[in-house]
Amino acid sequence: MTTPDTGAPLSALTLEQWRALRVFQDYHQLLLTLLSEPPRGEPARVELKERDKGTREVLMWTQGALRDAALEALPPPSRQLLALTFDETLSQILDAEWAFRAQGGLGVKPELLRRAQGVVSGVEPRRGAAPAAPSATAAPARRPKGSSLDILNPLEHISQEDDTHLTSRNLEQVVSALDGITLLLGDLRRLVLVGARPYFMSLVEAMERAALIRRDGDYVRLDVTGVRISRLGRAERQSALGVIAERLRRDEQRLARAARAEVGAAAGVALSSVEGGEDSVEGGEG
Numbered sequence: 001m002t003t004p005d006t007g008a009p010l011s012a013l014t015l016e017q018w019r020a021l022r023v024f025q026d027y028h029q030l031l032l033t034l035l036s037e038p039p040r041g042e043p044a045r046v047e048l049k050e051r052d053k054g055t056r057e058v059l060m061w062t063q064g065a066l067r068d069a070a071l072e073a074l075p076p077p078s079r080q081l082l083a084l085t086f087d088e089t090l091s092q093i094l095d096a097e098w099a100f101r102a103q104g105g106l107g108v109k110p111e112l113l114r115r116a117q118g119v120v121s122g123v124e125p126r127r128g129a130a131p132a133a134p135s136a137t138a139a140p141a142r143r144p145k146g147s148s149l150d151i152l153n154p155l156e157h158i159s160q161e162d163d164t165h166l167t168s169r170n171l172e173q174v175v176s177a178l179d180g181i182t183l184l185l186g187d188l189r190r191l192v193l194v195g196a197r198p199y200f201m202s203l204v205e206a207m208e209r210a211a212l213i214r215r216d217g218d219y220v221r222l223d224v225t226g227v228r229i230s231r232l233g234r235a236e237r238q239s240a241l242g243v244i245a246e247r248l249r250r251d252e253q254r255l256a257r258a259a260r261a262e263v264g265a266a267a268g269v270a271l272s273s274v275e276g277g278e279d280s281v282e283g284g285e286g
Contacts, residue, residue, distance in 0.1 A: 013116060021112065027089045028096075030070055031099070032098055035108045038059075039061040041068065043062065043105070046102050088211050165203045168238060168245040174188065174203070174204075174207060185219070185220050208223075210225065
């Protein structure tokens, strides 16, 4: 009985190397780091079929053991949020095909491990790596000392929120308004003080991405994460929403940078085309 051959654990990756792999979220980094290590707790016994190696029985992480190990690696505020969003976070790394599930076991995709080894060795080009830093909602397990990743204490950062619609106060307004009821989108808009309509709709869309709320046609209600947060005490609810607001702001900044980069790249291609066309015309005249 063996564990899957995953090579070196991902815990040695730097933030820049994670970005080169396009794994930006700290919770994603944490789960993938753990999955690259031998399983803890009571492992799942899984039969894996490998190319040119036949079938072998290996020990893999169970979902429960992964959840316990991830929560144990985090400080209280970040632990609270991951406890609320663990299923969603795990689904995200599975949907992104960074990890896989087999017969009740969980593991890292070999392709991601090969790419990670390429990035570390400098073989894989880092094209497509976004310049934005990942959200500071969690710290991957056992990062080497000297890591630049900061642990967010939302209670310390709430007063430092930027002048934006993505604030813990606005998230709490919406969660409180929808606590136990379903509202028309227009009625919700009248109940919360967010600002102009575009800001309100941007807030709604961001909260949908975070699984805080769900829209069914013209109606809005709390989604799975929003329901869980609404049941917390005030201080715990404020902490969790502060972490989510920070994550949403960083995601928005990253998307904005990526959009600007795409526009710049498109403008560069257009300019090159125009210059190339002018050269062709001049050559024809000659």
